[in-house]
Amino acid sequence: MPILIGILEQGAIYGIMALGIYISYKILNFPDLTVDGTFPLGAAISAALVTRGVNPWVCLLCAIIAGALAGSITGILHIKCKIKDLLSGILVMTGLYSINYRIVGMPNMFLMQKPTIFGGIRFPKALFPFRYIIVLFVIVLFVKILLDLYLRTKSGFLLKSVGDNEGLVVTLGKNPGTVKIIGLSIANALVSLSGALYCQRAMQFDISSGTGTMVMGLAAVIIGTTLFRKIRFMNVTTGVILGMIIYKACITAAISSGLRSSDTKLVVTVLFLLTMLLNSVMNKSEGGRKNA
């Protein structure tokens, strides 16, 4: 039972991150490595502000804003300075490492009894052991619904079409570059929020917590979009979150089968390769759709 709850908690936290990757990778068609820096950025801001006594909800908001800023820098580097997509993300990610260090002032930090978003709400006794998962699920649901609504707006339509067909956005009289920058901001805002939640749940900040974010998120996106493609009534965003939960379950299973926790990154990589394999097999059986 505690293991199951742990998986769901992690799935919810990282699910928000996967939604961000879904925007940059699937919708914008942009392999954005900034996320490996924005995840700890959110955590750093959360850690630094929470320890200074700032309201933990306000910390989340600050993390969102900072993430959006980092994403827009990647976008600007790519669009205005004409740097390749992959490289712009790597540049910002590398820079963020130092910035994250500066924000916290040390490579890792424990929050030690500081108030978090989980502490402020009074739960009935029976639900008290589930307080984390309840709060996290409400947040992830809120984010998901908000994103779904956004993707149905005119602005959301433009975002979807820019990854699909940049030329169409030009003929509509809009600058595709600006639309991409907006998309990257939203994606990284979500990743940063995920990092902030992770920090408040784990009560710690770790400068290297972002390593592998992109790989992890991508795997969840591929699992989510491949496995649940057939189910019509389900939104892709729901699929992505469920994909992350499945992914986390696999990791937990792998680790508990006798591997050390330091093996996690290797498991992450192998699992990613397996997902890619699954994806191509599933695609082949359908007559070869667009590759992930």
Next chain:
Amino acid sequence: MLELNNIYKSFNVGTIDEKILFQNFNLNVKNGEFVAIVGSNGSGKTTALNIVSGDVKPDSGSVLLDGKNITKQKNYQRAAKIARVFQNPSMGTSPSMTIMENMSLADNKGKRYDLTKGLNTKRRDFYRSQLELLGMGLENRMETQTGALSGGQRQALALIMATMKTPTLLLLDEHTAALDPKSSDIVMTLTEKVVKEKNITTLMVTHNLRYAVEYGTRAIMMHEGGIVLDISGEKKKQQSINDYLKIFNEISIECGN
């Protein structure tokens, strides 16, 4: 209406592949004209179109639309007045979005793309009536992703989307070249209908001499960055496809092929 004045354009300057295409190229299109442009490969048809749309910058010279100098405007800024249908059918629509979503997107051109609802459900009946005119059965498939449509269907939809908000100028860049003969005839018929109905000034680049004969009010033949034939009105009507072929062959023979 549309003026290209003293256009100079060279490619790969300073390399062994240097090609001087336009030297003092001029083109003047009057309001309401439907110009069909034909010519051999590399004659500059598509480059001329790209200079008008802003996708290619001329080395010097100016582009005027409705008397306004738009040479410095970016392609998406010009798109406010200029619509375009490309050769590649997948360029005109967003493949992962449905027909309904695509049409709503195009219908909003010129307005803000804000946080209001993307689908324009109030106009659904209007969209349906537009699709019915095509006779392709698309009106019953409005929730289908356009990526699942055939090339001809997509191109027809692209044309409807491009002209949904009546543009000042319509650019057609070999928009039937990638289609089978039947689909290209359907799209061409639709093109003429839309252009006439809405009285849109149109530039159409085509490789099909028959289309240049049958459609349009003016025909231009280009060769090596220059205009070798420019006829309009009654004179164009009298010109047969053989007359075009004669000139076309003469040019080609000059080139040695």
